[in-house]
Amino acid sequence: MIQVKEVTKCYGKFKALQDIDWSIAPGEFWGVIGPNGSGKSTLLSLLSGVEAPDRGEISLAGRSLSSYGRKDLSRKLAVLQQDGLPPIAYTVREVIEMGRFAYQDWRGREKQGGAEELLQRIMKRMELEELAHRPLSNLSGGQRQRAALAKVMAQQPEIVLLDEPTTYLDIRYQMQFMDLIAGWQREEGLTVVSVMHDLNLASLYCDRLLVLNGGRIAGQGAPGDILVPETLESVFHVKSYRIPHPDSGAPQLLLRKAENIMPR
Numbered sequence: 001m002i003q004v005k006e007v008t009k010c011y012g013k014f015k016a017l018q019d020i021d022w023s024i025a026p027g028e029f030w031g032v033i034g035p036n037g038s039g040k041s042t043l044l045s046l047l048s049g050v051e052a053p054d055r056g057e058i059s060l061a062g063r064s065l066s067s068y069g070r071k072d073l074s075r076k077l078a079v080l081q082q083d084g085l086p087p088i089a090y091t092v093r094e095v096i097e098m099g100r101f102a103y104q105d106w107r108g109r110e111k112q113g114g115a116e117e118l119l120q121r122i123m124k125r126m127e128l129e130e131l132a133h134r135p136l137s138n139l140s141g142g143q144r145q146r147a148a149l150a151k152v153m154a155q156q157p158e159i160v161l162l163d164e165p166t167t168y169l170d171i172r173y174q175m176q177f178m179d180l181i182a183g184w185q186r187e188e189g190l191t192v193v194s195v196m197h198d199l200n201l202a203s204l205y206c207d208r209l210l211v212l213n214g215g216r217i218a219g220q221g222a223p224g225d226i227l228v229p230e231t232l233e234s235v236f237h238v239k240s241y242r243i244p245h246p247d248s249g250a251p252q253l254l255l256r257k258a259e260n261i262m263p264r
């Protein structure tokens with residue numbers, strides 16, 4: 001679905017990403033993890049076409065990413081940022097409708113029917129019906145994030161790129177958000193690439209993890225292979241224990257306080 005070949009991205013003389021080779025198959029759920037400043041957001045902005053690599057090539061469904069027009073790309077790929085939508089005066093309903101941009105003609109009319117039914121279904125699923133006519137400016141950060149996800153769903157993309165999407169959500173909505181994305185992935189074969197700071201959440205939801213460190217790939221593979229105390233120590237400089245999740249056996253990490261770590 002996405003091929004990243006020998007990609008390097010520089011800001012001035014600084015190499016934010018170097019020699020990135022990565023392949024994403026359709027329907028996979030990838031988590032991108034790594035310390036602050038390791039290049040995660042830069043990689044996402046390259047995948048979304050917002051920025052272009054200095055070297056190397058990114059292709060999407062067999063075509064160079066740079067050859068896609070704006071509407072063309074919007075039907076394939078949607079992006080959800082950490083603070084998905086600003087507190088603007090548009091209502092929730094209006095914002096979700098904006099997700100249909102790529103399917104409208106120059107007068108703002110849909111080329112095919114069925115949009116109204118789709119919007120109703122999405123609002124119901126996201127529990128946004130009661131908020132439909134409220135302006136974003138008087139919603140909480142978490143409610144705005146749900147509206148942002150609804151807008152992305154209305155876009156009906158094949159790939160969704162998420163940049164730390166659960167940062168401002170409480171634990172209930174973090175889980176609800178991840179469950180919605182995972183359900184959407186299962187039901188419609190959505191391909192997901194998500195920057196994640198919460199490694200335990202990444203372990204529960206991602207099929208594969210890409211580890212960045214200092215702009216280079218420090219590992220890629222299944223969470224069971226990647227989330228080991230040795231990697232946590234070499235990449236994040238923290239000590240941890242690893243235990244299996246009682247439900248699924250997925251690895252979960254317990255962080256160790258420095259005062260409890262006995263010198264050998």
Ligand SMILES: Nc1ncnc2c1ncn2[C@@H]1O[C@H](COP(=O)(O)OP(=O)(O)OP(=O)(O)O)[C@@H](O)[C@H]1O
Pocket residue numbers: 011016034035036037038039040041042043
């Ligand atoms: N527009 C820019 N100009 C100059 N340097 C930049 C720019 N954008 C990012 N960088 C630098 O590139 C490196 C990677 O930044 P990036 O935002 O991709 O990291 P990240 O892994 O997403 O970090 P975080 O976890 O803190 O969000 C950092 O050192 C950052 O300072």
